[in-house]
Amino acid sequence: MEPTEAAHAVVKELHPDARAAFLCGSVITDRRTATSDLDVVILLDGEPAPYRLSVHRHGWPVEIFVHTEASWHAFIEREVPTRSSPLMWMCAGGTLLFDTGGVGARIKARAESLVAAGPPPTPVEEIESRRYALTDLLDDLAGCTDPGELLFICADIANRTAELALAVHNSWNGGGKWLARRLDEDEAAPGLSTRLHDTVRQALEGRTAPLAAAVDEVLDQAGGRLWAGYRRSGTP
Numbered sequence: 001m002e003p004t005e006a007a008h009a010v011v012k013e014l015h016p017d018a019r020a021a022f023l024c025g026s027v028i029t030d031r032r033t034a035t036s037d038l039d040v041v042i043l044l045d046g047e048p049a050p051y052r053l054s055v056h057r058h059g060w061p062v063e064i065f066v067h068t069e070a071s072w073h074a075f076i077e078r079e080v081p082t083r084s085s086p087l088m089w090m091c092a093g094g095t096l097l098f099d100t101g102g103v104g105a106r107i108k109a110r111a112e113s114l115v116a117a118g119p120p121p122t123p124v125e126e127i128e129s130r131r132y133a134l135t136d137l138l139d140d141l142a143g144c145t146d147p148g149e150l151l152f153i154c155a156d157i158a159n160r161t162a163e164l165a166l167a168v169h170n171s172w173n174g175g176g177k178w179l180a181r182r183l184d185e186d187e188a189a190p191g192l193s194t195r196l197h198d199t200v201r202q203a204l205e206g207r208t209a210p211l212a213a214a215v216d217e218v219l220d221q222a223g224g225r226l227w228a229g230y231r232r233s234g235t236p
Contacts, residue, residue, distance in 0.1 A: 003027045006058040007040050008097055013057070014064070019043045020104030024094030025063075031181075037061040041090055043103055044068055050075070065090070069103050076114070083119035083166075084173040115172070122167040130164045131226040134215060138225070141208050154200045157215060161196060165189045165218045192218070 001009065007023040025039035026032050038060050042049075050071040053064040065087065067075065072087070079085035092111035096104045137157050144150045162183045166173050169188040174181060183193045192214075199211035219225055 001058045001060070003038055003060070004095070004097070006060050006062075007038050010038070010040060010055075010057050010062055010064070011042055011097065014053075015042050015044060015066070017044070018098075019045060019069075019101060020099045020107070021097040022091055022094035022104065022108075023097055024090035028095055029093075037063055039063050039090055039094075040065070041087070041094065042066045043072065043107065069107065072107055073110075076110075080114060081120055082173070083122070083171075084175065085114075086175075086178070088114050089172075089174075089178075119170060119172050121170055125232070127164075127167060127222050128226060128230065129232065130160065130167060131219060131222050131224070132230045134160050134164060134219060135225040135227045138212055138215060139227075141203065141212060144208075147204075150204060154203050154211065157211065158196045158200050161215050161218050162192070164222055165192055168218070168222050189218075 004023060007021070011018055011021045020043040022041040023038065024041060025036070027036040027038055040062060042064060044066060046068060049066045049068045051066050053066070055062050055064065067087075072091075075087050076085060079087060088111045090111075091107050092115045094108070096108060099105055134157065137153060137160065140153050141150075141157065144153055159179065162179050163173060165171075166182060166186060166189070169186055171186045171188070172182055173179070180193055183189060186192075195214050196211075199214045202208075203211040216225070
């Protein structure tokens with residue numbers, strides 16, 4: 001089955017009384033790959049929502065996200081302050097499969113407006129924590145002689161550098177492949193994703209200076225390296 005046909009069939013089988021449903025994710029874009037799954041958001045009137053389910057149906061791996069209108073808004077209210085909301089992005093960019101009573105249109109409009117408005121400002125404390133973590137990792141990178149440790153240091157550096165760049169520019173964050181996509185979309189960090197890819201590869205071959213230089217450029221936008229004097233209060 002084609003993605004849209006399969007998504008319709010899954011919704012009909014699991015929740016024939018659904019009020020609305022979206023087909024989301026890479027499968028409806030030019031980023032679709034041989035292993036892309038179907039991300040399906042389903043809106044119900046009540047129970048058993050909210051829940052998440054992973055299944056194989058009609059030749060597809062399917063990730064199902066079931067919500068009521070109220071639970072959708074509750075999840076979004078928790079996610080948006082973290083500047084990373086997969087559910088918001090799914091509904092903002094997803095295809096509305098069907099809509100009863102306009103709930104799907106309302107959800108999509110809200111998601112699109114949140115994406116356009118951008119995330120809330122990054123707290124100063126978070127920027128400082130990110131600077132500290134990267135500074136510490138750069139020290140580890142400079143002193144590392146173990147190839148196994150180097151792999152994980154470089155991977156951590158790449159992730160944290162991307163996250164700091166997005167945080168400094170008050171851009172939406174993401175996880176996994178979506179972190180790379182958010183970085184590619186960030187007009188304030190042109191070419192950073194490619195540069196991190198190239199310099200990590202060089203670091204794994206023993207040339208760590210280019211990676212450190214790329215990280216320092218991002219750190220400089222946030223106030224530079226931070227280690228001595230860094231302090232964070234504990235919480236009860």
